[in-house]
Amino acid sequence: MEKLSIKEKKLEAINLDVYYGQKQVLKNVNIAIKANTVTAFIGPSGCGKSTFLRTFNRMNDYVEGFRKEGDIIIDGKDIYQKMVRVEELRKKVGMVFQKPNPFPKTIFENVAYGLKIQGIKNKKLIEETVEKSLKQSALWDEVKDDLKKSALSLSGGQQQRLCIARALALEPSILLMDEPASALDPISTSKIEDLIWELKEKYTIVIVTHNMQQAGRISDNTAFFYMGDLVEYDETKTIFTNPKQERTQNYITGRFG
């Protein structure tokens, strides 16, 4: 894999250890992720993928017993420093969760939420942003006449695209996705995959997935985790055709077989 210059690194973890109480869940993880790429995190259940993903927007802060050593650097800045406001960080680093979690509000209000909490009142700006975000998440045509309807009336796949739109409305530069399609049917899944492929023009995307084919289809680079270790990190095609580590090989073939 090519070596990144300091400027090219969008996200970086340096000697990262993470503990929940006594238990160590990430062991000396080092990774550097390039801007405008899609990076997939794969590995067996419980190996620490979600935990790692959530260090990038500090969602672990709320977990009791969470402790980390090492650094997470985004755009050259250590995001765990005292002076960093997590609210600001999370506007820049959007997140989409495994289960669609729209707010019990209207479709419009869901997408406008991020702007509202920032105190933006300009109606025209809000409307434009809502439209733009829904178009980006390929949902606009399906909901443009129903913006006043409850978001809970949408299908699961639509809800997930709404959650993506909601995150995009904040114009983040990074999008973290934790198994965003695992609760969805194949058609919705393929829509989300197409979407991710388009979004990488503007965003740096990190996605956790259990679906090997999916990782193969949508990601530029893949990181394989096993019991808290980052075993192998390389271009996706290398990982899938010619992995250097036996454990990677086993995991991938085991999954396909």
Add this chain to the structure above:
Amino acid sequence: MKRVLMICAIITVLTTVGIVWVLFSESYTFFQHVSIWDFLTDTKWSPVSTEKHFGILPLLSGTLLTTIISMAIAVPMGVTIAIYLSEYAPKKFRYYIKPMLEILASVPTVVYGFFALTVVTPFLQNYIPNLSGFNALSAGLVMGIMIIPMISSLSEDALYAVPKSLREGAYGMGSTRLQTSFQVILPAASSGIIVSIILAFARAVGETMIVTVAAGNMANLTADPRETVATITAFIVNMSTGDVPQDSIEYQTIFAAGVTLFVFTFILNSISFLIKKRFQEKYD
């Protein structure tokens, strides 16, 4: 064993049916003497004076006045406490404070009544000169305090039941804790909170001892909380403990008032039932 359980259930149902039957049949005789129109529009209630009036409005206004005062205390306090407990309080604190709040609800209401009469009223009289010895204000305030735990406990359950994923969604978009609580969690729990408020309202409407002891017993069509009023419940207590002959029209007023109360709380309970049903559908 199954039999015993069934008999218990049947007894309960029969008792309820019996109560409703007596209530309606006795008030039926009442309404043969007094037209429903007079009952609902006459602005005076004086069933035992020489010049008899049977207008329910003064009792209804007394009931609503004390209820509204109590809700003005209980709703903001109860909901705030609920939000604090579910979103802010450390686990430990929550663990200890919840049972303590519930103790508030288990104090006998007659104690609250005398507290209102002998402590709150004299205290308020220092600041509000025209406050009667018996008044709607003290009774309402104390009733509000009594009802706080009912709202806070049920509302907290509703807030706590909001899925964790919604909290994460809000935090994930850069919401502060305050924004998460008030703009996402509170609306998501709103139906549960509204139900708790309606149930508390019904409780306040039906509350008897506090108002009987502290608000007085003077049917009085007024919106002035400083005045002595009579609620429907207080009237029923006073009338039943007095010495009116059975089968007299005075005696039957008890049932007419009772029916009014029954219809009122029945409607409130039905509304809360409907909301609860909709709420369940939403989160399944």
